[in-house]
Amino acid sequence: MRGDTMTELLLEVKNLKVHFETENGTVTAVDDVSFSVKRGETVGVVGESGCGKSVTAESILRLLNEKHTNYEGNILFEEKDILKLSYSELQKVRGNDISMIFQDPMSSLNPVYTVGNQIVEALLLHQNLTKKEAESKAVEMLKLTGIPLPEKRVNEYPHELSGGMRQRVMIAMALSCKPKLLIADEPTTALDVTTQSQILDLINELKDEFNMGTIMITHDLGVVAEVCTKVVVMYLGQVIEEASVESIFSSPLHPYTQGLLKSIPQIEGPRDEKLYVIEGKVPTLTQIPKGCRFAPRCEFATEICRDKMPQLESYENDLKVRCWHFKDIQEKRGGMNGSRNESQTVNS
Amino acid sequence: MVVEMSLKQSTPKTEASNDVILEVKNLKKYFPITGSLNNTVSQVKAVNDVSFSLIKGETYGLVGESGCGKSTTGRTILRLLEPTEGEVIYDGQNINKLKGNDLRNIRRELQMVFQDPYSSLNPRKRIGTILEETLKIHKIGNKKERTEQVMNILNKVGFQREHYYRFPHEFSGGQRQRIGLARALIINPSIIICDEPVSALDVSIQSQVLNLLEDVQQEFNLTYLFISHDLGVVRHISDRIGVMYLGKLVEESPTDELYSNPLHPYTKALLSAIPVPNPFVKREKIKLIGEIPSPVNPPSGCVFHTRCPFAMDVCKQEEPALKTIVHEHKVACHLY
Ligand SMILES: Nc1ncnc2c1ncn2[C@@H]1O[C@H](COP(=O)(O)OP(=O)(O)OP(=O)(O)O)[C@@H](O)[C@H]1O
Ligand SMILES: Nc1ncnc2c1ncn2[C@@H]1O[C@H](COP(=O)(O)OP(=O)(O)OP(=O)(O)O)[C@@H](O)[C@H]1O
Ligand code: SF4
Ligand code: SF4
Numbered sequence: 083m084r085g086d087t088m089t090e091l092l093l094e095v096k097n098l099k100v101h102f103e104t105e106n107g108t109v110t111a112v113d114d115v116s117f118s119v120k121r122g123e124t125v126g127v128v129g130e131s132g133c134g135k136s137v138t139a140e141s142i143l144r145l146l147n148e149k150h151t152n153y154e155g156n157i158l159f160e161e162k163d164i165l166k167l168s169y170s171e172l173q174k175v176r177g178n179d180i181s182m183i184f185q186d187p188m189s190s191l192n193p194v195y196t197v198g199n200q201i202v203e204a205l206l207l208h209q210n211l212t213k214k215e216a217e218s219k220a221v222e223m224l225k226l227t228g229i230p231l232p233e234k235r236v237n238e239y240p241h242e243l244s245g246g247m248r249q250r251v252m253i254a255m256a257l258s259c260k261p262k263l264l265i266a267d268e269p270t271t272a273l274d275v276t277t278q279s280q281i282l283d284l285i286n287e288l289k290d291e292f293n294m295g296t297i298m299i300t301h302d303l304g305v306v307a308e309v310c311t312k313v314v315v316m317y318l319g320q321v322i323e324e325a326s327v328e329s330i331f332s333s334p335l336h337p338y339t340q341g342l343l344k345s346i347p348q349i350e351g352p353r354d355e356k357l358y359v360i361e362g363k364v365p366t367l368t369q370i371p372k373g374c375r376f377a378p379r380c381e382f383a384t385e386i387c388r389d390k391m392p393q394l395e396s397y398e399n400d401l402k403v404r405c406w407h408f409k410d411i412q413e414k415r416g417g418m419n420g421s422r423n424e425s426q427t428v429n430s
Numbered sequence: 431m432v433v434e435m436s437l438k439q440s441t442p443k444t445e446a447s448n449d450v451i452l453e454v455k456n457l458k459k460y461f462p463i464t465g466s467l468n469n470t471v472s473q474v475k476a477v478n479d480v481s482f483s484l485i486k487g488e489t490y491g492l493v494g495e496s497g498c499g500k501s502t503t504g505r506t507i508l509r510l511l512e513p514t515e516g517e518v519i520y521d522g523q524n525i526n527k528l529k530g531n532d533l534r535n536i537r538r539e540l541q542m543v544f545q546d547p548y549s550s551l552n553p554r555k556r557i558g559t560i561l562e563e564t565l566k567i568h569k570i571g572n573k574k575e576r577t578e579q580v581m582n583i584l585n586k587v588g589f590q591r592e593h594y595y596r597f598p599h600e601f602s603g604g605q606r607q608r609i610g611l612a613r614a615l616i617i618n619p620s621i622i623i624c625d626e627p628v629s630a631l632d633v634s635i636q637s638q639v640l641n642l643l644e645d646v647q648q649e650f651n652l653t654y655l656f657i658s659h660d661l662g663v664v665r666h667i668s669d670r671i672g673v674m675y676l677g678k679l680v681e682e683s684p685t686d687e688l689y690s691n692p693l694h695p696y697t698k699a700l701l702s703a704i705p706v707p708n709p710f711v712k713r714e715k716i717k718l719i720g721e722i723p724s725p726v727n728p729p730s731g732c733v734f735h736t737r738c739p740f741a742m743d744v745c746k747q748e749e750p751a752l753k754t755i756v757h758e759h760k761v762a763c764h765l766y
């Protein structure tokens with residue numbers, strides 16, 4: 083890894099808020115989110131379904147319908163604020179500097195064009211290639227993602243491919259322009275683990291070769307542990323913890339992060355009778371608790387938690403956490419009996 | 431049948447207990463590929479001679495490469511797809527031969543929970559109405575009884591009475607998944623085929639749904655065929671596991687035995703590739719080289735020979751049969 087460039091900031095999201103105008107009034111899906119991505123760094127974003135991961139990602143490319151969307155804050159990409167770019171400036175950034183792999187590949191592939199056409203189109207738009215070069219590049223990219231018979235698949239339409247194959251076409255498209263920043267929204271959820279590991283390797287290679295920064299949105303904590311250097315944990319529109327991948331897994335600070343880690347079914351050791359469950363439900367965006375948003379489900383909640391919202395606080399080297407009592411909780415856990423991952427490492 | 435005693439038997443459900451509820455025999459499903467004149471030019475051999483049984487009350491996990499035919503197997507068993515060949519025996523009857531009322535009656539016993547719960551719920555109908563319609567189709571109860579039954583099942587899967595009146599979009603992903611389960615449960619089936627039932631869920635909601643699946647299984651003595659890519663989830667919930675590759679069942683084993691002693695080279699590669707949720711553990715992955723072959727022209731002999739690190743001459747010529755190696759552990763590979 084290149085130490086010097088590693089420290090270079092690529093993207094900085096600062097106090098981002100995203101408000102949607104809906105029939106029932108304004109809802110704030112992303113509420114004061116800040117984090118950064120350095121060149122060559124892979125940042126994992128995890129959190130409960132509906133907590134605002136995709137909305138945050140889509141904001142970075144300004145893909146949300148701006149008739150109903152209001153942004154606050156800054157999204158600095160190479161020091162330019164994306165939220166202030168004109169449409170033509172934005173088009174230059176999209177696909178060229180920043181690419182995205184979408185959660186739902188079917189809705190982002192055009193059904194009336196062959197997959198080859200769509201990749202070629204993207205290549206011609208953003209790179210200085212002849213049509214011929216672009217065509218062979220498209221096949222090469224498909225091959226890299228492990229699609230069988232890529233020469234044949236380029237001539238097929240999206241509906242002729244299995245779910246996993248469509249996902250790989252999306253990945254080929256996103257990576258073909260060698261972006262500086264890749265935003266991958268659940269890129270491998272539809273894939274089996276051998277194909278998944280092939281794709282993750284591919285992303286890793288590009289990262290090393292071109293110093294690509296990556297935002298990896300996933301609910302697979304195994305993927306996070308394998309490819310991410312830093313992890314941002316979100317809950318109900320806010321970042322509640324940010325730390326290095328090692329620290330998240332060995333000593334998670336926030337009670338929600340702790341619960342999340344305890345819920346994972348293990349692939350080694352004795353099989354549990356019952357999986358751990360975080361009691362209660364995520365409140366809806368129209369009923370956001372006034373204090374700590376996790377308070378209705380938190381076993382450590384006290385008066386202050388229900389009353390006042392904790393801020394995302396820096397703690398020790400590079401840790402950030404949004405919790406009134408994280409130090410006490412940390413002490414109670416004695417840094418020992420926390421996650422099973424930790425005890426597993428000790429045993430093995 | 432000789433009942434072998436095994437010390438490490440983690441689950442009481444084995445084929446030897448002979449309580450087979452569903453038997454799949456030499457099942458094939460080929461999709462035609464049509465040419466420009468609407469003539470069949472070739473076929474996608476999505477499921478290519480698969481046999482296995484489900485034991486009453488067990489969870490049978492089905493895993494394998496994306497596109498290897500898992501969903502097609504599930505759909506063909508339910509006759510949501512017409513099988514090309516083979517038998518599916520339930521309760522002494524070959525489902526593939528049933529028609530009309532007999533087929534409808536069997537469908538009550540066999541239900542499916544789909545991967546994407548949203549696309550399978552009508553967005554304009556209230557949840558209560560959607561569930562009651564399922565009862566109506568099967569001519570169960572009168573209006574009042576049906577409403578009562580829906581209220582009961584909603585309660586069972588963790589909802590309150592007020593949820594009866596809500597629309598699908600007012601539920602979160604995990605809640606919708608529970609509605610899908612309620613819809614399968616409401617007509618009191620004996621087998622549920624779960625196709626990636628938790629893959630769209632984050633781990634905390636996933637654990638709720640998995641616990642619920644286990645609870646209702648016990649309560650109603652249900653049998654599950656559980657299709658999933660998540661090998662941690664499959665390990666947690668399954669009593670036995672079948673591994674598929676390119677339309678074939680290549681290995682079958684009780685869960686603990688499979689994870690501690692995988693036999694087929696593909697299974698070994700698959701298990702080695704599971705990402706471990708622990709950044710301090712680095713496992714050695716077996717990388718599969720070579721392209722995934724197309725199910726239109728599967729390789730001769732062993733379908734895995736083009737990518738198998740142990741392939742021998744015989745592998746290209748002869749297809750290995752699925753045979754029992756140790757108690758309940760079967761593999762289709764010339765190495766054994
Ligand atoms: N256009 C919109 N109008 C109103 N609300 C929206 C809109 N888009 C998203 N939301 C809401 O914003 C919240 C965040 O959604 P988002 O898609 O970012 O969640 P997520 O974290 O990606 O979840 P998942 O893991 O399920 O993909 C949700 O409550 C969602 O209902
Ligand atoms: N309706 C169809 N017409 C033609 N081919 C099909 C059809 N449905 C599935 N196939 C093909 O059959 C094969 C098996 O597909 P299937 O959906 O059963 O795979 P799977 O194991 O469930 O994969 P995944 O894990 O990606 O869901 C694939 O090659 C697929 O492209
Ligand atoms: S602030 Fe209070 S309620 Fe919120 S996570 Fe911390 S202890 Fe729990
Ligand atoms: S039969 Fe041969 S090619 Fe197939 S898995 Fe066994 S060793 Fe490999």
Ligand SMILES: [Mg+2]
Pocket residue numbers: 135136137185267
């Ligand atoms: Mg999302």
Ligand SMILES: [Mg+2]
Pocket residue numbers: 500501502
């Ligand atoms: Mg499938």
